[in-house]
Amino acid sequence: MRGATMQSTRRERGTIPAEKRFAFRESLYKMMSVRRSVLSKMMSGPKGAAGFVAGLLILAVLGGCTSWLGSTTMRITYYLESSLYHLENEIESAEVDLQDNEDWQDHRDDVTGINRILFAFWVINPTTSDATAQFYISTDEDLATAQQIQDHATLVLDGISVPAQDSVYINARDSYQYFRNVDELTDRLIEGQFHLYCISSSAPFEIEVPDSAAFMIEFTFAVDWEF
């Protein structure tokens, strides 16, 4: 039964009128010849030469921009694991070590620049007067007084106003307006390791930043492609 059906299908195919077959074949040839003529027009004469030159130029541009082609802009988020504060004459700094971050570790040798730094954290003012929080960075982890910090560390964030016995949350989107000495902060980040201090700008210098303060670093790294 099945064999009979297949045979009848073959018979039906075999009965396609010759005119239709020729028409189909003709349209196929026509299409191919049009394509051939378009291609030959494109590839010959001054336009073809222009195409060839354009191809060479594109290859030359791409060849000269391998570090541009092989670059990536990446964002990493780094959370401080400990609090930093200046309370009752005691100072606690936080160590920032980007080596803890896997993405940074993978690409640090190819970093071409840090494009943007943003941060987000809470700042608590335990005193009875308004305070302005300041952040400093230093490679020295033994700075023990506010005076030593102001004299020997680099101010990187300033002007964060916190009302008395209150707290404020600094949003990443607004954070860049507090930056000072961004170039030095960038250099330290590229080196990968430093200590972060936070004090109030005036006596009694007391202020606190709870743990989980977040830093976002957007950096570009480039790897030369070899052709």
Place this chain on the structure above:
Amino acid sequence: MRYRPILPAILCLLIGLSAAAAAGPIGIGVGGGLNLPIAQDDAGSGFLYGARLRIGVASFAAVEPCLSYLRQGDSEVELHGQPVVLDGGQSTALGLNLILGSVGPPGGMRVYGVIGLASHAMKQEGTDDQSRLAISLGPALEAGVGPNLALGLEARLHMISLDGGGARKNIGLSGGLIYYLGRQGR
């Protein structure tokens, strides 16, 4: 703010020279489309638009002074359990494109290559404004839709150099219309 006025000055000079050297059709074009960032965590998909003046300098070459605006979409990140939307950036570019291929009077369908050089004035929240050099390249397709009017489609890789090295790379997928001045015909 890092701004180098030398690049726009060079481009203006090139535009002037190319206008003087016009030997083919001259067209005015406008267009817009998608701006898709490649390998950029800090930007999402955006848009671009611009205007151009095409000056034919030979039957197979044209120069194209152009002014474009590229917007990168914002990116989102989660911090302390809260989503934060961050500015993806934007740039205004003054540039000069070199068109190689079929660039004669409009008519039919034609394909050509575009190589562009531009000065981008870049802005992004949280960074300093910068003026950077950019190179773009890619293929374009143009179809005549009237004696003086053509519809163009273009896919171009824009590489905007960054301070220190590397580049922002975007794929611009755009379409537009170009109107050729004067009486045209092949």
